[in-house]
Amino acid sequence: METLLLSGNEAIALGAYEAGVKVGVGYPGTPSTEILENLKEHKDVYTEWSVNEKVALEVGIGASLGGARTLVTMKHVGVNVAADPLFTVSYMGVKGGLVIISADDPFMHSSQNEQDNRNYAYAAKIPMLEPSDSEEARSFTKLAFELSEKYDTPVFLRPTTRVCHAYSIVNVDKNKDKRVEIDKGRFERNLKKYVMIPAYARARHFIVEDRENLIKEDANTLSINKTEYNNTDVGYITSGISYHYVKEAAPDASILKLGMVYPLPEKLIKEFCSKVKKVVIVEELEPFFETRIKAMGISVTGKNVFPITGELSPDSISNFLGKQKETPLTINSKVPPRPPALCKGCPHSFVYETLGKMNITVAGDIGCYTLGVLPPYNGIDTCVDMGGSITVAQGLELTDPSKTYAAIIGDSTFAHSGITGLVNAAYNGRKNLIIILDNGTTAMTGMQPNPFSGETIQSLPAEPVNYYHLCKAVGISDENFIEVNAYKPAEIESAIKKLLATKKLSVLLVKGLCIIYNKKKSKKQ
Amino acid sequence: MKVTNILIVGVGGQGTILASNVVSYAAMNAGLDVKKSEIHGMSQRGGSVFSHVRFGKTVSSPVIPLGEVDVLISLEEMETARWLDYLNKDSKVIILTNRIFPANVTVYPEGIVSEISAKLTNTIAIDPKKYTEKLGNEKFLNIFLLGVLSKFIQIPDDCWNKAIKSLVPEGTFDKNLEAFNAGKNY
Ligand SMILES: Cc1ncc(C[n+]2csc(CCOP(=O)(O)OP(=O)(O)O)c2C)c(N)n1
Numbered sequence: 001m002e003t004l005l006l007s008g009n010e011a012i013a014l015g016a017y018e019a020g021v022k023v024g025v026g027y028p029g030t031p032s033t034e035i036l037e038n039l040k041e042h043k044d045v046y047t048e049w050s051v052n053e054k055v056a057l058e059v060g061i062g063a064s065l066g067g068a069r070t071l072v073t074m075k076h077v078g079v080n081v082a083a084d085p086l087f088t089v090s091y092m093g094v095k096g097g098l099v100i101i102s103a104d105d106p107f108m109h110s111s112q113n114e115q116d117n118r119n120y121a122y123a124a125k126i127p128m129l130e131p132s133d134s135e136e137a138r139s140f141t142k143l144a145f146e147l148s149e150k151y152d153t154p155v156f157l158r159p160t161t162r163v164c165h166a167y168s169i170v171n172v173d174k175n176k177d178k179r180v181e182i183d184k185g186r187f188e189r190n191l192k193k194y195v196m197i198p199a200y201a202r203a204r205h206f207i208v209e210d211r212e213n214l215i216k217e218d219a220n221t222l223s224i225n226k227t228e229y230n231n232t233d234v235g236y237i238t239s240g241i242s243y244h245y246v247k248e249a250a251p252d253a254s255i256l257k258l259g260m261v262y263p264l265p266e267k268l269i270k271e272f273c274s275k276v277k278k279v280v281i282v283e284e285l286e287p288f289f290e291t292r293i294k295a296m297g298i299s300v301t302g303k304n305v306f307p308i309t310g311e312l313s314p315d316s317i318s319n320f321l322g323k324q325k326e327t328p329l330t331i332n333s334k335v336p337p338r339p340p341a342l343c344k345g346c347p348h349s350f351v352y353e354t355l356g357k358m359n360i361t362v363a364g365d366i367g368c369y370t371l372g373v374l375p376p377y378n379g380i381d382t383c384v385d386m387g388g389s390i391t392v393a394q395g396l397e398l399t400d401p402s403k404t405y406a407a408i409i410g411d412s413t414f415a416h417s418g419i420t421g422l423v424n425a426a427y428n429g430r431k432n433l434i435i436i437l438d439n440g441t442t443a444m445t446g447m448q449p450n451p452f453s454g455e456t457i458q459s460l461p462a463e464p465v466n467y468y469h470l471c472k473a474v475g476i477s478d479e480n481f482i483e484v485n486a487y488k489p490a491e492i493e494s495a496i497k498k499l500l501a502t503k504k505l506s507v508l509l510v511k512g513l514c515i516i517y518n519k520k521k522s523k524k525q
Numbered sequence: 526m527k528v529t530n531i532l533i534v535g536v537g538g539q540g541t542i543l544a545s546n547v548v549s550y551a552a553m554n555a556g557l558d559v560k561k562s563e564i565h566g567m568s569q570r571g572g573s574v575f576s577h578v579r580f581g582k583t584v585s586s587p588v589i590p591l592g593e594v595d596v597l598i599s600l601e602e603m604e605t606a607r608w609l610d611y612l613n614k615d616s617k618v619i620i621l622t623n624r625i626f627p628a629n630v631t632v633y634p635e636g637i638v639s640e641i642s643a644k645l646t647n648t649i650a651i652d653p654k655k656y657t658e659k660l661g662n663e664k665f666l667n668i669f670l671l672g673v674l675s676k677f678i679q680i681p682d683d684c685w686n687k688a689i690k691s692l693v694p695e696g697t698f699d700k701n702l703e704a705f706n707a708g709k710n711y
Binding site: 446 | 536549550553558559560561562563564565570571572573584585586587588590591592603604606607609610612613614627628629630634635636637640641644645
């Protein structure tokens, strides 16, 4: 037996590997990124960074239909991007097990919203498992593949930041925990299952409803839905990391720990609630369990005492229990905040310095360069979602055509969903100034290669997409495309002035390697 | 057996995470249950860095409850002050009196170490300059602090050594072990 200290993400990669996963695809996004970065170390698994989450899921669907056990990874907001194929693959089902990781981020440690993706499980009728530590991250991943094939459905695994980036003990038995090899055969034509025209999809919808009812029934005896009966004054219903917070603050309470958070095991819940005097639901974010359990006619304590916003902690439960704590230590010295900031010498910073001298509204995007919103730059005016710079700038222009609105976007983000916006701008005759910050990598999420960086996830060479030809193909003239060196502010300034003067759709490509990436690269060589 | 709670804080690039890995591995080598929690991603671009390490017979939450830190190790002076809610009157505090200015801050707050020492008698303030010279490089300060920590918690030496060996960059084990031992003798 080997004892390992693994992060949740390392454990998911291990579980997937042991489950015989053949294909791992995804798009980086905190807190999910390290799953594929660990899986790629196994040479007998195909891994790729896809261009975005929709693409990743579609590649994953193809691989599953071709018989491969397939893992698709993304952060919670990535599921929004992948939502279109998601709802329909639920109807189609799978051939090789298809497991989709939705890594949620309560408290938005590194995100633009804190949506609760359990709602996707409900909306798309896809079962969802929620691990609470690394050992479960590993074993639930394996179980997810089995359930996927057993019920002919994609399966969600929803770890949260405190599971993905927490480390706990995992025991590996080299003899028992070998990789399983599953042979599901290859793609077989099955028009009524795989071609979702209305006539076939209507029939599939009935199958999906039956499937969901069956899974719901089986959930009552599913091993990962567990009851612990102790003191029965209060019974907690909880899942994921919140389970450990409850254990910490109320070690001798009775607990129903839901390993499968959708669909819910109604009989098991009713039985548990009948055995305790008072039911308390501890869940981060939305009242997801609460709403459904109340609908079973059970009265519960939940969001009337716990917040919907942010994450919980052991203290959330202690406070609820009225446990007294020492008054915390305070000192008189005032400590200034230390917010995240662009690194000293970051290539993005020179562009912001230049923009700061001009009176121009800038639609921003998501990446390290979003930090340009903070002082001293205060350099962007909007930030919605990935790719939302180029398009929001177009909308702004519609309302005030006399002005030029700029958009600022990173290389990875441009590949993810900026290109469609660029085509839209050209097609509809906009005159925005689009500034692409190419630092050679996907920096924010920890230096993943992307279609512009000339490298795959395995560090193998790839043909980088050519900005100039891309822009030309869209219809941007030579005069409206300028490439500058990020470290030459004077050139950046004169290029921006030149492009603004044309009053036509323009692209300024600013190239300069991320300094952290550069350091890492030179260390390797 | 009570769970031991170690909180290690600092600023990006100081080796906070490596230090917390070493503590975690040392506890694991001693046959204990271990959990460790930290946050990666956006907040780590030049922001505060922290790592919760908990070990004992069994550990539930990977996050330390407020007021329950046994030892706080801070690699930067003002970072210490952000974590006071986690301390109690018996907590030990080990502060490296490094001063790293946040962006756009020109005046460093004074009196942090003296105020904390006045309230918590178990406070040790260590001047990094003094030990950087002794250890040969500031890179080893984090492991030096773990040497100081090792005096307050019960993990056998061979478990520490094995942890250091498996985690520090190749070729730096001897220097790191030296730093650890210097800390032990502090
Ligand atoms: C839909 C979605 N997927 C993933 C992310 C996570 N994420 C935030 S920024 C970013 C990419 C940033 O890369 P790039 O545009 O190259 O900018 P850089 O950080 O290198 O400056 C990613 C993947 C997200 N916020 N939203």
